[in-house]
Amino acid sequence: MFIGIDIGGTSIKSGLLNSYGDIILKKEIPINNSDKYELIESQIIKIIKILLDESKKVGENVKSIGIGIPGIADKDSDKVIYCTNLGWRNVPLGINIKKHFKIPVHIDNDATVAAIAENVKGVTKNYDNSIFITLGTGVGGGIIINNKVYSGSHNKGSEIGHIIVGKNFYDCNCGNNGCLETFASATALIKYAKKLIDEGESTILTKESLNAKVIFDAAKNEDILANMAVDRMVKYLSIGIGNLINLLDPDIIALGGGVSKAGDYLLEKIENNVSKFLVFNEGKTTDITIAKLSNDAGIIGAGMLQEYL
Ligand SMILES: [Zn+2]
Structure with missing residues (x-):
């Protein structure tokens, strides 16, 4: 199974996916684009915990966590370089999520993520x-x-x-x-x-x-x-x-x-x-x-x- 997280300006959408990319379970949390980075990060961590608990109920391991952002991520440092409409600059999103969960974490731009989605289901x-x-x-x-x-x-x-x-x-x-x-x-x-x-x-x-x-x-x-x-x-x-x-x-x-x-x-x-x-x-x-x-x-x-x- 996989966890997919889509960070937008007004909400964090997330889901638990099977290996075909079907969404098994969806969770959404509203956010404000004026919210501090730390608050949004803690919301993301909370949502991942919920989805991991759900995956355990199904009895399957989560292979990776993927996050789409409306901005640019540095895949080597696991930082988000910038995310204009959330006011993020050089935030350690990938680093901090990896500290919480012993699962690979990948962050990419929302257009790249959309390209993948079209390739999986579109x-x-x-x-x-x-x-x-x-x-x-x-x-x-x-x-x-x-x-x-x-x-x-x-x-x-x-x-x-x-x-x-x-x-x-x-x-x-x-x-x-x-x-x-x-x-x-x-x-x-x-x-x-x-x-x-x-x-x-x-x-x-x-x-x-x-x-x-x-x-x-x-x-x-x-x-x-x-x-x-x-x-x-x-x-x-x-x-x-x-x-x-x-x-x-x-x-x-x-x-x-x-x-x-x-x-x-x-x-x-x-x-x-x-x-x-x-x-x-x-x-x-x-x-x-x-x-x-x-x-x-x-x-x-x-x-x-x-x-x-
Ligand atoms: Zn230009």
């Missing part, structure tokens, strides 16, 4: 090589090669949101200009739509009403500004996806996160665009699809982390 299942891209407030990603997570020699890879795909009118939070995240996130889509409104482009949209769904709905209804914003996003996302295919040639790329809710409408536009950027366009190439899992993805992916190392 649309990339049965594929050896897959990439998951999350299009939300930012853009994140997870890469699975030969059924293992690939994050590079120094655990600094798979930063799909920060591959540079063009020149943009504003800089990325990372300090560079032209990162995929500044073209293809919900935030980017809204920023560009606002810019077009300021420039007096024709639209039924107002700056106050903007979100990704509203923009996509307006684009479907032939709104000129909304179509310009969606087309720009699709163009640069397609360049990014094209780069990934040219570099890694995976079996499949799955798109998740809030923006992916635009579904087939978005997918069709991307498929039409990506082919322009491929070096080898003949014969079988990478499938692009919308991710399937939502709520339990964090628990499943975190729980199965050890199987992907």
Whole structure:
């Protein structure tokens, strides 16, 4: 059995999983993102104790504990380097959990964890090589090669949101200009739509009403500004996806996160665009699809982390 823990901004979701990644038991504890780190750590430890007790009732050993975080972990030191929306910097989460339990502990970014979940239970299942891209407030990603997570020699890879795909009118939070995240996130889509409104482009949209769904709905209804914003996003996302295919040639790329809710409408536009950027366009190439899992993805992916190392 495995324990999977998904740390979000408002709750800790966790579960006990069997070797197929099925959730046998789920536990959730609400947290506040203003809570001190020590308090959240003690909550995590409490939740692990409960799940371990449950596993003993079933009479099976827990092989590992996996934790997904909305941030960056250093797998060598077992520390969380940062977790912006919880205010964590260099916190010893893995170290302290290992002190309490004599079980391997693995911590990884939530996009990597989501990539694993899709591979265990979702649309990339049965594929050896897959990439998951999350299009939300930012853009994140997870890469699975030969059924293992690939994050590079120094655990600094798979930063799909920060591959540079063009020149943009504003800089990325990372300090560079032209990162995929500044073209293809919900935030980017809204920023560009606002810019077009300021420039007096024709639209039924107002700056106050903007979100990704509203923009996509307006684009479907032939709104000129909304179509310009969606087309720009699709163009640069397609360049990014094209780069990934040219570099890694995976079996499949799955798109998740809030923006992916635009579904087939978005997918069709991307498929039409990506082919322009491929070096080898003949014969079988990478499938692009919308991710399937939502709520339990964090628990499943975190729980199965050890199987992907
Ligand atoms: Zn960046």
